[in-house]
Every structure is written in C-alpha cells, then in structure tokens.
Amino acid sequence: xxxxxxxxxxxxxxxxxxxxxxxxxxxxxxxxxxxxxxxxxxxxxxxxxxxxxxxxxxxxxxxxxxxxxxxxxxxxxxxxxxxxxxxxxxxxxxxxxxxxxxxxxxx
Amino acid sequence: xxxxxxxxxxxxxxxxxxxxxxxxxxxxxxxxxxxxxxxxxxxxxxxxxxxxxxxxxxxxxxxxxxxxxxxxxxxxxxxxxxxxxxxxxxxxxxxxxxxxxxxxxxx
DNA sequence: ATTTAATATCGTAATATTGCAATAATACAA
DNA sequence: TTGTATTATTGCAATATTACGATATTAAAT
Numbered sequence: 477x478x479x480x481x482x483x484x485x486x487x488x489x490x491x492x493x494x495x496x497x498x499x500x501x502x503x504x505x506x507x508x509x510x511x512x513x514x515x516x517x518x519x520x521x522x523x524x525x526x527x528x529x530x531x532x533x534x535x536x537x538x539x540x541x542x543x544x545x546x547x548x549x550x551x552x553x554x555x556x557x558x559x560x561x562x563x564x565x566x567x568x569x570x571x572x573x574x575x576x577x578x579x580x581x582x583x
Numbered sequence: 584x585x586x587x588x589x590x591x592x593x594x595x596x597x598x599x600x601x602x603x604x605x606x607x608x609x610x611x612x613x614x615x616x617x618x619x620x621x622x623x624x625x626x627x628x629x630x631x632x633x634x635x636x637x638x639x640x641x642x643x644x645x646x647x648x649x650x651x652x653x654x655x656x657x658x659x660x661x662x663x664x665x666x667x668x669x670x671x672x673x674x675x676x677x678x679x680x681x682x683x684x685x686x687x688x689x690x
Numbered sequence: 691a692t693t694t695a696a697t698a699t700c701g702t703a704a705t706a707t708t709g710c711a712a713t714a715a716t717a718c719a720a
Numbered sequence: 721t722t723g724t725a726t727t728a729t730t731g732c733a734a735t736a737t738t739a740c741g742a743t744a745t746t747a748a749a750t
Contacts, residue, residue: 484634485609492612499603501708502592505681509596512685519727527591529710534728536708561686568682574612575675578619579668586708586735608738626697636740641698643738 492574495567498543503528503536508545512559519557543567599681602674605650610635610643615652619666626664650674 485493499505503526510525511517519537523530537557540546545567547558592600606612610633617632618624626644630637644664647653652674654665 485613489609489612489616493607493609496603496606496612500600500607502596502600503708505596505599505603506592509685520725528708530727531711531729532709538728559685564682564686568679568686571678572675575671578616578666579671579675610738627695635738637697638699638741639739645698 488574492571495543495570498539498545501536503532504540507533507536507540508559508564511546511557517557522557595681599678602650602677605646605652608643610639611647614640614643614647615666615671618653618664619668624664629664 499508506526507522510522514521519530519533522537523533526533528536537546544563545560547560548556606615613633614629617629621628626637626640629644630640633640635643644653651670652667654667655663
C-alpha cells in the first residue's frame, strides 16, 4: 500500500499529524524561520538563502500556505510573504494541548 | 530527486524536522496517545486498538523508539512499552523553543 | 525439548514526497 | 506593447514512507 489510513484515526489525531507534517521537512522549518526573521521577504531571497531551486521553494511555500501560516498577498512579481503569527501561535497551542494531554496519565 | 538535502540546513533545523517527523503520521500519534493512557501495554493490544497489521505497528514503534520515546525492555514475549515522559517533555520544550524563537521577530 | 504467544525483521508493492528543468503566468517598467 | 523580473505550475525522476504477508526470533509455559 503506502498510503496512510487516515480514516481509522480520530480527527484530533489526524490534525496533529497534519500539523507535524508541515514541520517535518527541514526546508520548511528553515523557510518559516527565515520568513519570521525578515521584515518582509520575497521568494527569490529565500531561494538564495536556503539553497534549493525556485520551484522547490515554491512547492514548500505552498504547503506552508495551505497550513494557513502565510500572510499577505502572494501573486505576481514582488511579494511579501509574512508569517501568520496568530496561526503559528494557534498551532503551537494545539501541539502543547496534545503533549500535555498525553503526558498526564502515564506509568 | 526525492531525498531531503539534510546537509544544507543547520543542526537545529534538522533536529526540529526530525522530531516533527515522528508525529507526522497519525498512527504514531495514536500509538503514543494509547501507550500513555495505559498502565502498561503490549504490542498486540496496540494492534487491536489502532487497526493496523502487527508488522506495521512494530515499524511505527521502531520510529518512536528511535526518537527515544519508549521506556522499558522490548524484546521477546510479553513486553511493557511505556512512554518516556522525560523525553516527551524534552521534545515538547524543544518545539516550544523553536516556536517562541520564530514568533519573536515578525512583521 | 516442544509448543505457544508475542514481537521483530525481511521482502515487496503501492503511494507520497522531494527536487528540479522547462514552461507559464503575473506584475511592473520602459 | 515589449521586455524584465518574480513566482507558480507542470512533468518527471529519484528517494522515502507506509502497509502487510511471510518468516524469524524470543521468552515463557507445558
């Protein structure tokens, strides 16, 4: 097979896995870090900074965007990619809730 | 290609991605949740609970174990898999450090 | 020593992910 | 309108992941 059997898990569990997946590639972690460190940045900067080809960066940005983690308009020429800090915080809290819940009752 | 270019990222970034990868599959999130909810549990319980074949569970447990998240001996017949709460907490703090650091300076 | 029960490993098929070259689309400037 | 610069999309090759049947290993019980 090879595909995850998403339907056999609860929504909460799938949500955690989906969130984790965004951070499960170093390029995306690096991109998020870089975006947050810049006042505003455009994709070409990222390409130079990270060291991957432009289409590859664009693909990773799409994943990050689909997680709701990008702010600003992003079509056309010179574009401002910004970290959606609210969503970023929300994700952090979501993860912490899972961690705290899981920690609570153990041998 | 298809392989992550691990060598072009900092250790910190690769570490975050490696941690996230553990949680990036719902089966592993579910296994961790189940393990933590039981006083002690054996793999066969997990197989019944999660609904994947025994080899598949075993494979996921290996990933979890390699992340240092399992306590107890795990060879032979009846085995007690326990969540390594210390390591679990350590990972939580590691992620929070990354999140807080990334949040701090943004537009 | 044999059986039994539980977990690990191997081999393999199916799907997902990653990465990039080529190309398209978009926005702006001249 | 015609470049020019920037980002998105497409198509494809390579690698990784997921899942499971078959089999091996392990530990305990009989």
